[in-house]
Amino acid sequence: TQLLEQSPQFLSIQEGENLTVYCNSSSVFSSLQWYRQEPGEGPVLLVTVVTGGEVKKLKRLTFQFGDARKDSSLHITAAQPGDTGLYLCAGPLSASKIIFGSGTRLSIRP
Amino acid sequence: DAMVIQNPRYQVTQFGKPVTLSCSQTLNHNVMYWYQQKSSQAPKLLFHYYDKDFNNEADTPDNFQSRRPNTSFCFLDIRSPGLGDAAMYLCATSVRKVALNEKLFFGSGTQLSVL
Numbered sequence: 491t492q493l494l495e496q497s498p499q500f501l502s503i504q505e506g507e508n509l510t511v512y513c514n515s516s517s518v519f520s521s522l523q524w525y526r527q528e529p530g531e532g533p534v535l536l537v538t539v540v541t542g543g544e545v546k547k548l549k550r551l552t553f554q555f556g557d558a559r560k561d562s563s564l565h566i567t568a569a570q571p572g573d574t575g576l577y578l579c580a581g582p583l584s585a586s587k588i589i590f591g592s593g594t595r596l597s598i599r600p
Numbered sequence: 601d602a603m604v605i606q607n608p609r610y611q612v613t614q615f616g617k618p619v620t621l622s623c624s625q626t627l628n629h630n631v632m633y634w635y636q637q638k639s640s641q642a643p644k645l646l647f648h649y650y651d652k653d654f655n656n657e658a659d660t661p662d663n664f665q666s667r668r669p670n671t672s673f674c675f676l677d678i679r680s681p682g683l684g685d686a687a688m689y690l691c692a693t694s695v696r697k698v699a700l701n702e703k704l705f706f707g708s709g710t711q712l713s714v715l
Contacts, residue, residue: 494642520701521701523701523703523704525704530609530708530709530711531708531709532604532690532692532706532707532708532709533643533690533704533706534706535703535704538701538703540701578642578643580704582698582701585697585698586631586648586650586655586697586698587645587648587657587698588645588698588704589642589645590642590643590644591642592641592642593640593641593642595640
């Protein structure tokens, strides 16, 4: 059972377009994180959201935590080829364990 | 200035031949993790150390062992690799336990191939 479901699994869009990817769960999380992983590298943290309804912006990336703290979204405005990568959401399952979602593999075409 | 360093980047081993992957950190973080990531899948936690306290995930095969001789180093030993163990192995660290919204710092991973 995948506790964090991400959609879509794959997304290929043209440079300059906008996109949104989703992370959903039936469980409540105290916080959710978003990581980006480039091929052959480890994931790198983009943001942590901790309050229901919270919105955080990181340049062209906007992250939102659902009011009920069961879901999160990542919106990218005017996507660029450098945004290409695997986007993973993650949340703490216990004091010492983070679980990761299934990931969205994003490809931006020049 | 690499902070979590994994060696080697690529490792090829034979079916059944023991292999050791290494991870070192310059961050002096208390917690170190080993994740397994298969192609197009989410990283899966194998085990972690909180300081010297070892915590094994219930579904981690007995074939996988780990050692943490000091704060800086952590090793993943695969005693008898099978074809299904081919994957990217990621080492990560955090200052404190992740329930405190801690950031995970990942190494670049070791891509393991089993022939």
